[in-house]
Every structure is written in C-alpha cells, then in structure tokens.
Amino acid sequence: MDDVAFQRILDCMALSWTGYRRVRKAVKRRISRRMTEIGAATVEDYLQIIRQDHAERETAGILLTVSISRFFRDRRMWEALGEMITGTDWRKRTSCMAWCAGCASGEEVYSLKILWEELSRATPLPPLDIVATDVNAALLERAGQGAYPPSSLREVDERSKQRYFTKTGGEFVILRDLTRGIHWTVHDFTTSPPPCNRCDLIFQRNNLLTYYDPSIVIPVLKGIAGVLRDGGLLIVGNNERLPAGDFPFKATLAYRSILRKEI
Numbered sequence: 533m534d535d536v537a538f539q540r541i542l543d544c545m546a547l548s549w550t551g552y553r554r555v556r557k558a559v560k561r562r563i564s565r566r567m568t569e570i571g572a573a574t575v576e577d578y579l580q581i582i583r584q585d586h587a588e589r590e591t592a593g594i595l596l597t598v599s600i601s602r603f604f605r606d607r608r609m610w611e612a613l614g615e616m617i618t619g620t621d622w623r624k625r626t627s628c629m630a631w632c633a634g635c636a637s638g639e640e641v642y643s644l645k646i647l648w649e650e651l652s653r654a655t656p657l658p659p660l661d662i663v664a665t666d667v668n669a670a671l672l673e674r675a676g677q678g679a680y681p682p683s684s685l686r687e688v689d690e691r692s693k694q695r696y697f698t699k700t701g702g703e704f705v706i707l708r709d710l711t712r713g714i715h716w717t718v719h720d721f722t723t724s725p726p727p728c729n730r731c732d733l734i735f736q737r738n739n740l741l742t743y744y745d746p747s748i749v750i751p752v753l754k755g756i757a758g759v760l761r762d763g764g765l766l767i768v769g770n771n772e773r774l775p776a777g778d779f780p781f782k783a784t785l786a787y788r789s790i791l792r793k794e795i
C-alpha cells in the first residue's frame with residue numbers, strides 16, 4: 533500500500549498523517565492483512581466497506597491504533613508530577629480521581645499507582661481511584677494481568693522493581709496491592725463522553741493529540757475541560773501540543789507536558 537492510499541484511509545477515519553508518519557509501516561501491514569481477510573482487493577473497496585459496515589469500521593479503528601508504552605515513560609515528567617502533587621492541598625481530600633485515557637496495557641496506570649504510593653510514604657495522600665480506559669479490549673485484558681517483559685521497565689529503578697513487582701518466568705508482575713482502585717473500562721474517547729466526573733488528574737498522552745485530526749481533538753479536549761476540576765492537571769505527551777482554541781488549560785513551569793486547569 534502506498535502512502536497516498538494509506539492517507540485516504542487515515543482521512544476516512546479522521547486520523548492525522550503527521551502522527552502516523554513514523555509508525556506507518558507496521559500499521560499498513562495490519563490493514564493490508566485485514567483487506568486480504570475480508571476480500572477487499574483495492575483501497576477503494578476497503579474504504580467503501582468501512583464507510584458502510586460499522587463493525588468493520590471499528591476493526592479498522594483497532595488496527596490503526598498504536599499501543600507502544602512503558603513504565604514511567606518520560607521519567608522527568610513523572611518527577612515533576614510528583615513535586616506538583618506534593619505541592620497541592622489534595623491530601624486534605626477524602627479521595628482523588630484520575631482518568632488514564634488510552635492506557636494501552638496499563639504501564640502508565642501502574643506508574644501512577646507507584647508514584648502515589650511513593651509520595652504517600654513521605655506524607656499520606658488520600659486513596660486514588662483510577663478509571664483506566666482504552667478502545668482495545670485485548671490491551672485492557674493484558675493490563676489487568678499486570679505482567680510485563682523487562683523492556684517495559686527500563687525506566688524503573690532497581691528499588692521500585694523490587695518493591696512493586698515480583699519476577700515470574702522472566703516477566704515482572706505488579707503487586708496485587710497496586711491493582712486496587714483501578715477500574716479498567718473499554719471506552720472510545722472520540723465517541724463517548726469522559727467516563728468520570730470531577731477528575732484531579734487526566735492522562736491523555738501519546739494518542740489524541742498525535743494521531744487524531746483537529747475535528748476530533750477539539751471536542752474531546754472540551755469534554756476533558758468539563759470533567760477536570762479547577763486546579764486539576766492534564767498530562768499530555770512530551771512532544772504533543774494543544775491546538776489553538778479557547779481551552780482552560782495553562783502551561784505549568786514544572787514541565788511542558790503538565791497543564792493545569794484554571795478558570
């Protein structure tokens with residue numbers, strides 16, 4: 533499949549060519565395999581099918597997602613986030629709420645649990661509930677199992693590896709205690725409203741702003757603004773920027789991908 537054909541599929545799904553440039557080879561392979569399976573001889577045939585058949589369109593959506601993740605991806609962001617949380621008055625609350633949107637196999641979610649646990653050792657924080665969502669049910673299934681290859685933990689220090697994981701058959705398995713308070717939910721942020729209200733933290737990293745067209749990005753960001761508490765934090769990917777628009781998110785000095793809601 534050439535780039536022009538691939539771009540036509542991305543356009544049809546309201547996805548952004550810029551985001552896919554570096555990962556297009558693998559994604560093209562998945563789409564080409566699916567075209568063969570369903571007997572779509574040309575991209576034109578395939579486009580016609582995904583325009584008419586809702587289930588096949590959903591399958592295309594899954595095949596087009598990129599699920600790369602790892603624990604404490606962008607380590608400096610996590611350090612800055614820890615300092616910001618310590619500086620809030622959240623510890624006076626009875627509970628805190630986070631939404632991890634597009635959480636892949638759970639690496640980001642468990643990183644947040646580990647960070648929370650570490651911060652709570654110094655001064656107790658309220659219990660943290662996390663709604664962890666992804667459009668891909670198979671990834672959430674793996675997330676629930678909490679077992680990871682060593683490569684997923686390359687940004688985790690030795691002490692945390694020993695404290696929060698057990699090693700079984702070459703894999704690192706997250707401690708059962710850390711799985712409490714996580715609600716794994718299949719959810720598509722482009723078609724459904726946010727799955728929780730009054731969030732303190734929303735992670736929307738390395739998916740919406742990288743892979744989606746502005747026609748999708750803007751309403752999703754408005755939905756996020758609606759459920760993030762005033763003073764709550766929106767965390768985007770290290771290389772991601774918000775599009776121009778009237779959003780109540782302000783840059784923080786702590787780190788460029790941590791934004792605070794201010795109204």
Ligand SMILES: C[S@@+](CC[C@H](N)C(=O)[O-])C[C@H]1O[C@@H](n2cnc3c(N)ncnc32)[C@H](O)[C@@H]1O
Binds near residue numbers: 719
């Ligand atoms: C590249 S991974 C990022 C994982 C994690 N947030 C991180 O930064 O390491 C992107 C994830 O977003 C999910 N995703 C993409 N589009 C989505 C959508 N519309 N709704 C929910 N999840 C989506 C994909 O299935 C994939 O698991």
